[in-house]
Amino acid sequence: MPKLLFSKIRINEFKDLNRNIKQPETLQEHSTPGLKLADLLINKDYLSAFRSFLETEFSAENVDFWLACREYKKISPVKRPYRAAEIYEEFLHPMAQKEVNIDHHIRDKIKRSLANPDLTCFDEAEAHIYKLMEKDSCPRFLKSEAYQDLRNTRQEPKVDLL
Numbered sequence: 001m002p003k004l005l006f007s008k009i010r011i012n013e014f015k016d017l018n019r020n021i022k023q024p025e026t027l028q029e030h031s032t033p034g035l036k037l038a039d040l041l042i043n044k045d046y047l048s049a050f051r052s053f054l055e056t057e058f059s060a061e062n063v064d065f066w067l068a069c070r071e072y073k074k075i076s077p078v079k080r081p082y083r084a085a086e087i088y089e090e091f092l093h094p095m096a097q098k099e100v101n102i103d104h105h106i107r108d109k110i111k112r113s114l115a116n117p118d119l120t121c122f123d124e125a126e127a128h129i130y131k132l133m134e135k136d137s138c139p140r141f142l143k144s145e146a147y148q149d150l151r152n153t154r155q156e157p158k159v160d161l162l
Helices: 008-020 037-042 044-056 060-072 080-092 104-113 123-143 145-153
Strands: none
Touching: 037 044, 037 123, 044 060, 044 123, 044 145, 060 080, 060 123, 080 104, 104 123, 123 145
């Protein structure tokens, strides 16, 4: 196998070139101070405060739907069709009092799946609502007085697994 010949000058050029390339920012430089949505959703105190905040913004149905979807995945297959219909009527039906904002294609797909619902029938809607909360509601909550007050009264958040 032929050997590649590099002079010391060429190697030093590569080293200099490497030094001039901006190194990736650390994770801390990208992160914002405070908690993330996932942290809020696994802690009972923060979840309660977040839900109260969403009530003031008339969007508590988002977290309620997300929690209902998480609970749905834990129920027995026998109860699944009944609970899936309840979730649809409560959050996805066009006339639901707690209707969440999802695309009509996702809504129709879920409605068709109600004949034989599986564990994943709400996954697309759940992910959509999670992204809405993550990009919109959560940043506003983290800047709110309610969050600041709660954060100042707590030393370390206690994680409560769902």
